[in-house]
Amino acid sequence: MEFIAEYGMFLAKTLTFTVAVIVIIVTAVGSAVKSKKESKGSISVLHLNKEINDLGDEIKHVVEDEESFKKAKKESQKAEKKQQKEKKKNKTSSDKKRYYVFDFNGDARASQVENMRKVITAVLSIIRPEQDEVILRLESPGGMVHGYGLAASQLARIKKLNIPLTICVDKVAASGGYMMACLGSKIVAAPFAYIGSIGVLMQLPNFNRLLKEKNVDYEMITAGEYKRTLTIFGENTDNGREKVTEEIQQTHDLFKEFVKENRPKLDIDKVATGETWFGTKALDQNLVDEIKTSDECIVEACKDADVYLVSYEKKLSMADRFGKVMESALDTTLLKWLNKTPKDLTS
Numbered sequence: 001m002e003f004i005a006e007y008g009m010f011l012a013k014t015l016t017f018t019v020a021v022i023v024i025i026v027t028a029v030g031s032a033v034k035s036k037k038e039s040k041g042s043i044s045v046l047h048l049n050k051e052i053n054d055l056g057d058e059i060k061h062v063v064e065d066e067e068s069f070k071k072a073k074k075e076s077q078k079a080e081k082k083q084q085k086e087k088k089k090n091k092t093s094s095d096k097k098r099y100y101v102f103d104f105n106g107d108a109r110a111s112q113v114e115n116m117r118k119v120i121t122a123v124l125s126i127i128r129p130e131q132d133e134v135i136l137r138l139e140s141p142g143g144m145v146h147g148y149g150l151a152a153s154q155l156a157r158i159k160k161l162n163i164p165l166t167i168c169v170d171k172v173a174a175s176g177g178y179m180m181a182c183l184g185s186k187i188v189a190a191p192f193a194y195i196g197s198i199g200v201l202m203q204l205p206n207f208n209r210l211l212k213e214k215n216v217d218y219e220m221i222t223a224g225e226y227k228r229t230l231t232i233f234g235e236n237t238d239n240g241r242e243k244v245t246e247e248i249q250q251t252h253d254l255f256k257e258f259v260k261e262n263r264p265k266l267d268i269d270k271v272a273t274g275e276t277w278f279g280t281k282a283l284d285q286n287l288v289d290e291i292k293t294s295d296e297c298i299v300e301a302c303k304d305a306d307v308y309l310v311s312y313e314k315k316l317s318m319a320d321r322f323g324k325v326m327e328s329a330l331d332t333t334l335l336k337w338l339n340k341t342p343k344d345l346t347s
Contacts, residue, residue, distance in 0.1 A: 040314075040315070041115075041118070041312050041313050041314035041315060042312070042313060042315070043118070043119070043122050043310065043311070043312055044310070044311045044312070044313055045308050045309070045310055046308065046309040047306070047307075047308055048101065048298060048302060048307040048308065048309050049302045049306060049307055052298075052299065052302055095131075096305060096306055097131055097132060097133070097304065097305035097306070098127075098128070098131075098132045098133075098305060098306045098307070098308065099132065099133050099134070099135055099298075099301045099305050099306070099307040099308070100123045100127065100132065100133075100134050100135070100308055100310055101134075101135045101136075101137065101298065101307060101308065101309045101310065102116065102119045102120075102123075102134075102135075102136060102137070102309070102310050102311060103136075103137045103138075103139075103309075103311065104116055104136060104137070104138050104139070104140065104151070104180070105139050105140070106138075106139065106140025106141070106142070106143065106148070106151070106176065106177055106180075107140075107143060108143035108144060108147075109143055109144055109147050110140075110143055110144065110147030110148050110150070110151045110176065111147075112151075113147060113150050113151040113154065115311070115312040115313075115314070116151065116154055116312075117154050118312040119310050119311065119312050120154050120155075120157055120158065122310065122312070123310060124157065124158070124161070127161075127163060129161050129162060129163050132163070133163065133164040133165070133166065133301075134158055134163055134164070134165045134166070135165075135166045135168060135294070135297060135298065135301070135307075136155070136165065136166070136167050136168065136180075136184070137168045137170070137294045138167050138168065138169055138173050138177060138180060138181055139169070139170065139171050139172060139173070139177070140172065140173060140174070140176060140177030140180065141172050141174050141175065141177060141194075141197075142174050142175025142176035142177050142178075142179075142197060143175070143176050144176070145176070145200070145251060147176070148175075148176025148177070148179050148180065149176075149179070151176070151179075151180050152176075152179050152180050152183055152258070155180055155183040155184075156183055158183075159183055159185075164185045164186075165183065165184050165185050165186075166184060166185065166186045166187075166188060166297060167180070167181045167183070167184030167186070167187045167188065168188045168189075168292075168293070168294035168297055169181060169187065169188070169189045169190065169193045169195065169279070169288070170189075170190045170193060170293055170294050171190070171193055171194070172193060172194040172195075173187075173189070173193070173194070173195055174194050174195065174196060174197035174276050175197040175198070175199065175201075178195065178196060178197065178198060178259070178287070179255065179258065179259070181195075182258070182259045182262040182263050183262055186289045186290065187287070187288040187289050187290075188288065188289065188290045188291075188292045188293075188294070188297055189279035189282060189283070189288040189290075189291060189292075190279050190291070190292070190293045190294075191278065191279045191280050191291055192278050192279060193278070193279040193282075194276045194277075194278065195276060195277050195278070195279060195282035195287050195288060196271060196275055196276040196277050196282060196285075196287055197274055197275070197276045198255060198256065198259060198268075198271055198272040198273070198274065199252060199255075199272065199273065199274025200248050200251045200252045200255060201274075202244065202248055204230060204232055205232060206230075206231070206232060206233075206236060207232060207233055208231075208233060208234060208235045208236070211233060218233040218234055220233075220234050226240075226243050228240075229241075229243045229244045229247075230244050252272070255272070256268050256269075256272045259272070263286070263287075265286055266285075266286050266287065267285075267286070270285070271285050271287060279291055
């Protein structure tokens with residue numbers, strides 16, 4: 001038993017040393033990479049028609065007899081090759097309609113706007129405005145005004161070219177998320193998606209009384225009466241609160257005007273209360289145009305058109321990749337630990 005214990009300690013020390021060496025190497029490499037010019041990302045394109053067909057083939061391969069399946073597959077591949085040869089021979093692009101699909105999963109800072117602007121720029125460089133369409137799968141509970149204002153401005157680039165833009169909301173498009181959604185030629189929502197929240201919110205804690213209780217002084221020097229209105233540590237004034245309330249109201253008025261301009265049939269005073277509605281109720285309020293999931297929209301589009309999912313991905317440095325792996329491993333470990341029963345924790 002003593003030998004086993006000593007051997008276990010040896011393995012633990014070896015593992016600790018190995019991990020330490022790896023961390024040092026990765027940190028060094030990461031620092032070297034960051035000192036160079038940041039790596040550019042790349043556009044990724046996935047033909048959704050093919051992906052949907054492949055999914056169907058996986059089922060057919062099981063439910064149909066082998067001979068019939070292989071025969072149908074060969075005929076399909078033969079027809080596709082013939083079509084590609086004719087296209088190359090004639091040296092002309094297909095007249096078939098195209099849908100370009102991209103995603104926006106919003107956080108508080110609307111951080112995906114940088115990737116989205118790259119995708120929009122790429123798509124607009126090749127799109128045929130008189131023929132093609134765009135589908136955005138949008139999920140966002142909203143966040144900072146300036147971030148979502150920029151995101152909405154990116155979608156406005158599509159609208160200015162009179163390109164049909166369908167916004168699909170499967171889960172939530174609230175506040176800044178709805179600011180983006182209202183730019184769509186058509187808004188499609190799932191039955192239980194959260195829609196709306198046309199309002200503005202600001203909240204922050206104030207520790208001034210606690211600092212006074214602990215005899216801690218807090219100094220803040222500004223130039224300009226309203227350079228700083230409300231603070232976390234300083235003593236807030238009624239004038240500061242009134243100024244912030246005025247600014248919040250101005251932002252809300254701009255939000256309402258923006259939504260009204262893009263959805264003129266909407267009774268803006270009725271819906272701009274900060275409330276949210278489920279998809280079916282949002283339809284009654286004219287906040288959306290149709291109840292349908294994004295999957296239904298894409299499958300329908302694939303019947304008569306080529307549908308492409310476009311995304312922009314930045315290349316991660318070795319340090320960033322290692323960090324993500326470690327973060328994922330820690331998250332998994334913590335989740336498993338939290339899910340353990342008291343019995344598991346004592347065993």
